[in-house]
Amino acid sequence: xxxxxxxxxxxxxxxxxxxxxxxxxxxxxxxxxxxxxxxxxxxxxxxxxxxxxxxxxxxxxxxxxxxxxxxxxxxxxxxxxxxxxxxxxxxxxxxxxxxxxxxxxxxxxxxxxxxxxxxxxxxxxxxxxxxxxxxxxxxxxxxxxxxxxxxxxxxxxxxxxxxxxxxxxxxxxxxxxxxxxxxxxxxxxxxxxxxxxxxxxxxxxxxxxxxxxxxxxxxxxxxxxxxxxxxxxxxxxxxxxxxxxxxxxxxxxxxxxxxxxxxxxxxxxxxxxxxxxxxxxxxxxxxxxxxxxxxxxxxxxxxxxxxxxxxxxxxxxxxxxxxxxxxxxxxxxxxxxxxxxxxxxxxxxxxxxxxxxxxxxxxxxxxxxxxxxxxxxxxxxxxxxxxxxxxxxxxxxxxxxxxxxxxxxxxxxxxxxxxxxxxxxxxxxxxxxxxxxxxxxxxxxxxxxxxxxxxxxxxxxxxxxxxxxxxxxxxxxxxxxxxxxxxxxxxxxx
Amino acid sequence: xxxxxxxxxxxxxxxxxxxxxxxxxxxxxxxxxxxxxxxxxxxxxxxxxxxxxxxxxxxxxxxxxxxxxxxxxxxxxxxxxxxxxxxxxxxxxxxxxxxxxxxxxxxxxxxxxxxxxxxxxxxxxxxxxxxxxxxxxxxxxxxxxxxxxxxxxxxxxxxxxxxxxxxxxxxxxxxxxxxxxxxxxxxxxxxxxxxxxxxxxxxxxxxxxxxxxxxxxxxxxxxxxxxxxxxxxxxxxxxxxxxxxxxxxxxxxxxxxxxxxxxxxxxxxxxxxxxxxxxxxxxxxxxxxxxxxxxxxxxxxxxxxxxxxxxxxxxxxxxxxxxxxxxxxxxxxxxxxxxxxxxxx
Numbered sequence: 001x002x003x004x005x006x007x008x009x010x011x012x013x014x015x016x017x018x019x020x021x022x023x024x025x026x027x028x029x030x031x032x033x034x035x036x037x038x039x040x041x042x043x044x045x046x047x048x049x050x051x052x053x054x055x056x057x058x059x060x061x062x063x064x065x066x067x068x069x070x071x072x073x074x075x076x077x078x079x080x081x082x083x084x085x086x087x088x089x090x091x092x093x094x095x096x097x098x099x100x101x102x103x104x105x106x107x108x109x110x111x112x113x114x115x116x117x118x119x120x121x122x123x124x125x126x127x128x129x130x131x132x133x134x135x136x137x138x139x140x141x142x143x144x145x146x147x148x149x150x151x152x153x154x155x156x157x158x159x160x161x162x163x164x165x166x167x168x169x170x171x172x173x174x175x176x177x178x179x180x181x182x183x184x185x186x187x188x189x190x191x192x193x194x195x196x197x198x199x200x201x202x203x204x205x206x207x208x209x210x211x212x213x214x215x216x217x218x219x220x221x222x223x224x225x226x227x228x229x230x231x232x233x234x235x236x237x238x239x240x241x242x243x244x245x246x247x248x249x250x251x252x253x254x255x256x257x258x259x260x261x262x263x264x265x266x267x268x269x270x271x272x273x274x275x276x277x278x279x280x281x282x283x284x285x286x287x288x289x290x291x292x293x294x295x296x297x298x299x300x301x302x303x304x305x306x307x308x309x310x311x312x313x314x315x316x317x318x319x320x321x322x323x324x325x326x327x328x329x330x331x332x333x334x335x336x337x338x339x340x341x342x343x344x345x346x347x348x349x350x351x352x353x354x355x356x357x358x359x360x361x362x363x364x365x366x367x368x369x370x371x372x373x374x375x376x377x378x379x380x381x382x383x384x385x386x387x388x389x390x391x392x393x394x395x396x397x398x399x400x401x402x403x404x405x406x407x408x409x410x411x412x413x414x415x416x417x418x419x420x421x422x423x424x425x426x427x428x429x430x431x432x433x434x435x436x437x438x439x440x441x442x443x444x445x446x447x448x449x450x451x452x453x454x455x456x457x458x459x460x461x462x463x464x465x466x467x468x469x470x471x472x473x474x475x476x477x478x479x480x481x482x483x484x485x486x487x488x489x490x491x492x493x494x
Numbered sequence: 495x496x497x498x499x500x501x502x503x504x505x506x507x508x509x510x511x512x513x514x515x516x517x518x519x520x521x522x523x524x525x526x527x528x529x530x531x532x533x534x535x536x537x538x539x540x541x542x543x544x545x546x547x548x549x550x551x552x553x554x555x556x557x558x559x560x561x562x563x564x565x566x567x568x569x570x571x572x573x574x575x576x577x578x579x580x581x582x583x584x585x586x587x588x589x590x591x592x593x594x595x596x597x598x599x600x601x602x603x604x605x606x607x608x609x610x611x612x613x614x615x616x617x618x619x620x621x622x623x624x625x626x627x628x629x630x631x632x633x634x635x636x637x638x639x640x641x642x643x644x645x646x647x648x649x650x651x652x653x654x655x656x657x658x659x660x661x662x663x664x665x666x667x668x669x670x671x672x673x674x675x676x677x678x679x680x681x682x683x684x685x686x687x688x689x690x691x692x693x694x695x696x697x698x699x700x701x702x703x704x705x706x707x708x709x710x711x712x713x714x715x716x717x718x719x720x721x722x723x724x725x726x727x728x729x730x731x732x733x734x735x736x737x738x739x740x741x742x743x744x745x746x747x748x749x750x751x752x753x754x755x756x757x758x759x760x761x762x763x764x765x766x767x768x769x770x771x772x773x774x775x776x777x778x779x780x781x782x783x784x785x786x787x788x789x790x791x792x793x794x795x796x797x798x799x800x801x802x803x804x805x806x807x808x809x810x811x812x813x814x815x816x817x818x819x820x821x822x823x824x825x826x827x828x829x830x831x832x833x834x835x836x837x838x839x
Contacts, residue, residue: 036592039586039592040591040592040769041769042589042768042769042770044535044587045583045586045587046535047534047535050534050535051534054534085534088532108766108791108794109648109650109791110647110648110649110650110764110791111648112647112648139819140653140684141656141683141684141687141688142680142681142683142684142686142687143680143684145679145680145683145684146678146679146680146681146683146684147679148679148680149679149680149701150679192791192793192794192795193794193795194793194794194795219648219764219766221646221764221767221768221770221771222766222767222768223589223766223767223768223769223771223796223800224586224587224588224589224768224796225589225765225766225794225795225796225797226766227535228795228796229766229794229795246646246647246648246732248732248734249646249732249733249734249770250732250733250734250770250773251768251769251770251773252769252770254768255768260534261533261534261535262533262534262535262536263533264532264533264534274647274677
């Protein structure tokens with residue numbers, strides 16, 4: 001399903017060409033594809049309709065760009081519109097002049113409120129604040145216990161007793177003030193928007209504590225119902241914003257747009273994993289790319305910039321294209337990539353990568369990378385420079401030295417050879433050509449332009465999608481050789 | 495060895511960016527942003543009601559005379575596009591999903607809906623929900639039957655187990671609960687409270703323990719005491735992580751080894767879930783051989799229509815539905831009631 005939209009738009013874009021501007025019929029056809037993509041991403045029907053009419057206005061009368069195909073132009077417009085909606089009226093958390101700043105979390109059962117409460121506390125702690133948690137979910141068995149356990153992990157205190165949620169919240173805030181804590185986070189029980197009694201209860205909690213911020217915790221896998229939930233909670237509590245959870249799932253997360261579309265309040269935080277640290281401010285441009293299924297190149301680039309040694313990468317990337325890439329370069333790159341995090345996680349951010357490729361990368365664990373490292377380290381300097389000289393006896397020596405088998409060494413060498421050939425072909429195409437390297441250069445130029453706010457985020461990921469298309473395809477084939485892993489991660493490592 | 499390719503793809507992309515960023519110094523004029531509406535949709539449309547069948551017929555054929563004329567003209571009978579648009583909207587708003595909806599609409603268009611649109615739609619949906627829904631509570635001679643519960647985070651696995659335990663105990667069975675969610679904080683505690691409430695036995699271990707060993711111990715206890723059924727909880731996990739799915743497959747293997755026998759594997763699914771439910775079902779089916787779905791939280795405004803797509807595509811039947819917070823609010827799934835509620839607001 002990934003990249004479905006850009007592919008489909010590219011397919012119809014042939015018929016859109018050769019005219020000065022998009023005709024109404026062209027726009028209809030293109031928007032029909034956009035509609036499908038949005039519905040597949042779980043954007044609510046009414047929001048889809050309103051969104052499309054806004055995009056239509058944007059497209060009508062706009063002259064066709066010289067540098068973009070009509071399909072790309074449509075995507076650009078759609079993407080810009082998404083970013084504007086998701087990112088407008090962004091919320092900057094300010095702190096109350098008379099502490100504590102009170103934050104109320106509400107949402108459906110199972111959206112992830114309790115975990116989010118702990119994550120939010122950790123986030124504030126990292127901002128140099130002294131957070132305090134209030135466990136006002138007295139309905140679900142062991143919810144208080146869960147919050148206590150999580151809070152202990154991050155070194156934050158929890159207030160709770162067994163009276164009523166309203167009393168707990170009120171006493172908790174008073175206690176926080178007494179203790180001099182400056183941020184208080186109230187975790188409430190999950191409730192259905194149509195459950196009047198429980199909605200009144202959360203309203204009462206809100207009136208008793210007059211929170212500075214009220215956040216709806218919204219599950220990214222939610223379907224069409226997101227609008228009802230968001231609307232009712234907004235009417236009851238007057239939300240200041242939303243926190244979206246479970247962004248590590250493979251859902252496209254259209255619910256975020258649905259909720260944003262009816263409530264008109266920004267999404268402030270996003271939770272992207274099971275670890276308490278997997279939590280950060282929400283990035284509208286990334287969400288837009290995700291809803292459209294275009295990968296998340298920006299996060300990748302950001303991660304790269306943070307962790308990679310740019311000189312090393314640039315140098316070996318240069319050699320890669322000239323075809324003089326050695327196993328030493330490969331090791332240097334492998335180490336750079338490893339610094340960025342798990343391969344599976346990185347692949348998820350790459351646009352234009354097939355699902356098989358993604359899951360293959362997700363299966364690669366540290367053990368396998370260590371094995372590769374061991375193999376390469378067991379080679380002599382000359383062998384690493386000129387892998388062709390590695391004959392049978394060298395192979396068995398390397399296998400012994402690295403504690404692997406000859407077939408593993410063979411496999412590595414074979415893959416490396418194929419890759420080198422591929423690199424050389426790309427290099428020959430020349431940097432200005434339309435080949436993948438050329439695409440990459442243009443991608444980078446766009447990424448550069450992005451900084452100047454002139455291009456939508458994720459639009460370059462379209463180009464990157466094409467750029468990575470050819471390596472990705474050969475990767476899909478190679479994946480079949482890989483043994484299905486029987487490795488089980490112990491729960492603690494998750 | 496896929497690593498090689500993966501690394502290269504990554505490095506090529508990132509390296510390319512780094513290199514070219516240095517070369518490129520192109521400036522562009524800042525773009526003028528169009529003003530955007532604060533709220534896209536002010537009033538949330540309620541799902542169009544297909545109401546009870548008669549009312550629906552009236553609504554769908556508001557232009558009855560035109561409809562009749564078209565019908566008399568066309569050889570194989572037909573429905574008009576306006577009606578089909580209503581059908582499409584109803585299905586999409588219930589999360590049935592685009593492809594299943596398109597198929598159903600196309601089949602109505604083709605058949606011409608001879609019994610009327612609402613009846614034909616109802617029939618089409620019921621045909622989609624025609625898998626075998628019997629639940630197995632008996633294992634082969636000498637084995638302990640196990641029900642294994644899987645699903646993503648926050649769908650209500652532990653709660654569903656608590657309620658089902660109560661149900662079995664009411665029906666006169668003895669039950670051991672296996673607190674296999676050793677990951678989430680206080681999950682075992684939550685299940686223990688259900689055990690106390692329902693009078694079931696429970697086997698639990700400390701947080702971070704191996705879930706397989708918890709299940710194994712539960713089987714041991716169940717066999718020693720001659721218990722009728724083991725209900726095994728597992729940690730919620732996203733369905734796009736191979737490691738987590740492998741872990742689940744391992745738990746299932748342990749549960750299915752002597753003396754245990756997994757007679758049902760339930761995927762617990764939150765009715766508010768959108769299209770991701772399909773990918774959840776696909777992955778959990780592959781990893782743990784899911785035999786049925788427990789559809790929870792149907793008491794809200796969500797209709798859980800995605801189970802239609804799941805059953806059409808993967809043949810996994812819904813067996814229980816959760817319709818409230820009370821202990822008796824987990825009931826046996828009834829396709830007719832479900833379809834009727836799908837078609838009503």
